[in-house]
Ligand SMILES: NC(=O)c1ccc[n+]([C@@H]2O[C@H](COP(=O)([O-])OP(=O)(O)OC[C@H]3O[C@@H](n4cnc5c(N)ncnc54)[C@H](O)[C@@H]3O)[C@@H](O)[C@H]2O)c1
């Protein structure tokens with residue numbers, strides 16, 4: 011019986027005491043080792059006693075243990091109070107220092123710092139050339155908040171003698187590029203370092219509007235194959251563009267044949283003979299029209315290995331994530347687009363090179379592939395795990411062991427990457443999504459990398475099998491051990507016309523296309 015009583019809970023008498031200990035632990039009680047020692051001593055002592063003696067002595071030891079607990083708790087709460095007092099003192103000193111600095115600052119406006127009381131909204135005025143101190147009005151009392159510290163050069167013979175804290179701020183210079191690197195390959199005019207303040211006046215992900223300076227003359231139409239409704243609409247649209255808008259119209263060779271089979275009057279429609287010829291079309295084409303689903307937009311974009319004319323995508327598929335225009339209203343839509351101005355979504359593309367191990371020292375690599383959605387490296391028909399070594403610039407990222415890896419644009423974030431657990435990202439956010447496919451690991455979360463990096467994915471020499479690359483779900487190529495795929499942001503984005511504007515269109519797509527976060531509204535009759 012006594013041995014039964016000597017379990018952990020009973021050495022404290024009752025469960026309530028043990029609970030008390032638990033809550034004290036949660037409150038920061040840390041003197042647990044002395045407590046454990048006392049408990050052990052009580053146990054050892056009691057084991058040596060007769061049952062009667064043990065009961066009395068048990069009570070004595072138990073009360074001692076309680077005293078130990080109380081002492082430890084007292085120590086803990088005293089320690090806590092001390093720490094709080096110390097924190098309060100630090101806070102008081104900090105506030106004093108801050109007030110002193112603020113006073114000095116306001117007393118000395120002639121040293122180049124001006125207290126701009128007109129700007130009472132507390133916002134930073136990034137456009138100001140001279141350094142400013144901004145103030146914020148808060149209720150009746152004027153609370154002054156230094157929005158940012160000012161970089162100030164100290165004039166050696168200045169009448170004010172740089173006698174306040176500001177003069178102590180170290181001057182610094184920022185420049186573009188990596189440490190020790192002089193080229194400005196990654197330069198983007200989105201940040202300026204004027205007067206030592208870092209500002210971002212123009213961010214790349216702003217809504218963009220396109221205004222025609224002269225009227226568009228030539229359009230090219232891409233259509234989804236094997237669809238009767240698409241074929242009917244393309245016949246109608248081609249005629250309307252020619253008869254009502256006086257435009258030159260290009261279509262694919264397949265579509266030209268279809269149009270001619272309708273009527274020989276379509277011989278005004280132009281086409282091309284081979285892929286080389288279409289790659290030369292860009293300088294002639296003002297606008298691209300797509301009739302189909304997202305796949306047709308991807309197809310159209312893939313036809314342009316360099317700059318791409320603006321695309322007007324009409325929805326004639328089942329999902330239509332990137333196709334905001336309704337085909338029934340094509341006349342109104344095209345009238346408005348041709349008149350301009352129009353909002354566009356600037357969709358970044360990735361450029362991908364395969365570097366073969368056996369050709370790694372050759373100057374020429376295989377043809378560069380441009381993708382609008384993603385490049386996928388997977389195990390193909392192999393039943394082995396893929397083993398892919400990934401590097402970002404020259405830093406090792408990870409080794410993917412699973413079904414594969416998706417390197418996606420933000421436009422592609424709602425496609426395959428989404429299915430593999432990647433985040434949905436607004437298409438105008440510049441970045442590269444790094445999304446594993448079925449990784450055999452509990453901790454492989456998807457990443458989003460910045461747009462200026464180069465990602466290299468290599469099949470290691472000790473890999474059991476090869477890997478397969480596909481570009482926007484097409485054009486599969488095999489990667490043998492030692493081969494690598496190098497991928498970075500392409501300089502030729504794809505601009506797609508918006509129905510309203512890019513954020514509105516994106517949100518509409520995730521609501522209507524993916525039924526994002528749809529749930530029945532909770533009824534109001536329930537606990538309040
Ligand atoms: N498990 C998957 O979800 C999976 C598998 C393979 C390919 N894909 C995607 O299919 C794309 C190729 O499209 P396709 O039409 O030629 O093939 P497809 O006809 O097989 O269509 C794939 C589906 O993905 C949708 N889709 C394509 N791009 C999208 C985007 N940016 N946002 C939202 N949905 C999008 C299409 O509307 C279509 O419903 C690939 O780039 C890849 O992203 C997805």
Ligand SMILES: Nc1ncnc2c1ncn2[C@@H]1O[C@H](COP(=O)(O)OP(=O)(O)OP(=O)(O)O)[C@@H](O)[C@H]1O
Nearest residue numbers: 232233234235302303304305306309327328329330
């Ligand atoms: N002009 C074209 N020539 C050859 N293939 C095309 C062309 N346009 C689209 N495709 C291919 O046809 C397939 C289906 O096209 P698309 O995705 O546009 O239609 P969908 O599947 O009906 O639409 P959604 O993707 O909305 O379900 C895609 O694989 C795409 O690559």
